[in-house]
Amino acid sequence: MGKYLLKLPKMGESVAEATLTTWLKDVGDSIAIDESIVEVATDKVDSDVPSEVEGILLEKKFQVNEIAQVGDVIAVIEIAGTDEASEEEVVSDPLPEVKETPKEDPVAVIEAAVSSAQSTVQTPTISSSDTKRFYSPLVKNIAKEEGIALEELENIQGTGDKGRVTKKDILGYIKTRTAAPVQSEIQIEEKQIDVPKPAPVSISGQDQHIEMTRMGKMISDHMVNSRKISAHVQSFVEVDVTDLWDWRERVKGKFQKREQEKLTFTPLFIAAVVQALKEFPLLNSSVGENTIIQKKVINVGMATALGDGNLIVPVIKNADHLNLVGLARAVNDLSIRARNNELAPDEVQGGTYTVTNVGNFGSITGIPIINQPQVGILAIGVIRKMPAVIETANGDFIGIRRKMILCHSYDHRIINGAMGGQFVKAVADALEQWDTSIDF
Numbered sequence: 001m002g003k004y005l006l007k008l009p010k011m012g013e014s015v016a017e018a019t020l021t022t023w024l025k026d027v028g029d030s031i032a033i034d035e036s037i038v039e040v041a042t043d044k045v046d047s048d049v050p051s052e053v054e055g056i057l058l059e060k061k062f063q064v065n066e067i068a069q070v071g072d073v074i075a076v077i078e079i080a081g082t083d084e085a086s087e088e089e090v091v092s093d094p095l096p097e098v099k100e101t102p103k104e105d106p107v108a109v110i111e112a113a114v115s116s117a118q119s120t121v122q123t124p125t126i127s128s129s130d131t132k133r134f135y136s137p138l139v140k141n142i143a144k145e146e147g148i149a150l151e152e153l154e155n156i157q158g159t160g161d162k163g164r165v166t167k168k169d170i171l172g173y174i175k176t177r178t179a180a181p182v183q184s185e186i187q188i189e190e191k192q193i194d195v196p197k198p199a200p201v202s203i204s205g206q207d208q209h210i211e212m213t214r215m216g217k218m219i220s221d222h223m224v225n226s227r228k229i230s231a232h233v234q235s236f237v238e239v240d241v242t243d244l245w246d247w248r249e250r251v252k253g254k255f256q257k258r259e260q261e262k263l264t265f266t267p268l269f270i271a272a273v274v275q276a277l278k279e280f281p282l283l284n285s286s287v288g289e290n291t292i293i294q295k296k297v298i299n300v301g302m303a304t305a306l307g308d309g310n311l312i313v314p315v316i317k318n319a320d321h322l323n324l325v326g327l328a329r330a331v332n333d334l335s336i337r338a339r340n341n342e343l344a345p346d347e348v349q350g351g352t353y354t355v356t357n358v359g360n361f362g363s364i365t366g367i368p369i370i371n372q373p374q375v376g377i378l379a380i381g382v383i384r385k386m387p388a389v390i391e392t393a394n395g396d397f398i399g400i401r402r403k404m405i406l407c408h409s410y411d412h413r414i415i416n417g418a419m420g421g422q423f424v425k426a427v428a429d430a431l432e433q434w435d436t437s438i439d440f
Contacts, residue, residue, distance in 0.1 A: 041136035267327035272430035301351030
């Protein structure tokens with residue numbers, strides 16, 4: 001017999017630890033491949049950890065409510081083998097990802113996407129020393145964001161093991177909550193400095209009251225915080241993409257036949273953005289308290305609309321290391337899985353620059369809000385047939401060209417108007433000067 005060491009897998013770039021909430025197997029129980037062994041919770045998502053091997057649970061390294069670090073051995077599984085093998089010979093690498101609990105993908109993903117950029121507004125922290133009842137980090141985080149104090153949380157009836165309050169319990173409670181929420185520090189501070197309140201909204205009997213979803217609330221906070229943090233400035237450029245359009249029409253069929261992938265305009269736009277970021281690396285930065293953090297990797301986020309009207313930004317990691325085929329595959333894969341709520345938290349983190357194609361909705365252009373903690377975002381308008389002056393050696397004439405508008409929003413704290421304008425012009429040049437000799 002051999003031994004397999006089950007390790008706590010990585011669950012996102014910013015997640016370093018997790019609390020073990022429930023053991024699903026006891027010592028001596030048989031375990032099948034891909035069968036879940038233990039439930040864990042972080043401040044972003046509740047997940048379960050499956051086994052990569054078949055065997056018998058030999059030992060639990062952590063007890064319920066204990067905290068394990070990513071990479072820690074949390075269980076030992078006895079596996080069948082012809083010879084007695086050392087642990088090092090049979091231990092596999094940490095699991096690449098964790099299977100998320102059903103119906104948690106949208107919240108988990110969007111929390112991971114905005115956690116590093118949300119403001120530091122705090123409600124009273126729920127400490128384990130204040131109560132004998134166990135609350136997972138995710139439940140505590142939801143309670144903090146919703147202004148639910150410990151006294152109120154203690155009264156929520158839990159459906160989990162030993163009456164534990166689950167995510168479903170607290171979200172269900174929030175929907176039916178009638179008690180006035182506890183004031184946050186920012187609300188108290190506003191009263192102290194007498195901040196003017198907005199005029200009350202007039203409500204008639206015919207008005208419909210629509211409760212904002214949890215994802216919607218977080219997106220709202222993220223957008224408002226970005227306007228507070230960054231000094232937004234915009235530069236606009238008109239781009240003639242006639243040659244690019246004609247080239248794509250000519251090669252897209254052959255591309256799909258050879259690569260089994262659709263060739264949309266999005267990877268073409270991203271390729272031009274990557275080229276411009278190499279020329280203007282300061283746009284691939286974030287701002288610290290008193291420092292500028294210029295990133296060595298280029299991770300391009302692409303804003304993707306979901307079926308429910310919300311927005312999510314999956315990230316193409318190391319986009320500067322991908323050719324056009326690689327970019328097309330990444331764009332298609334992330335877009336499909338984003339709309340099916342199948343993205344892992346790590347896939348919406350770590351972006352260094354963002355692209356949003358507002359032209360997909362027929363918009364001529366748009367003024368995007370910077371995705372914190374980045375310093376720039378590019379909005380791409382719809383491609384339209386436009387009359388244009390065409391200059392030739394034999395004189396000027398009017399012709400029909402395909403054009404679009406690029407809007408570059410950037411953080412004026414570190415990006416001046418010259419650089420912001422030069423960057424978007426570099427993107428336009430890359431698109432207008434596309435190598436149309438490329439064939440597939």
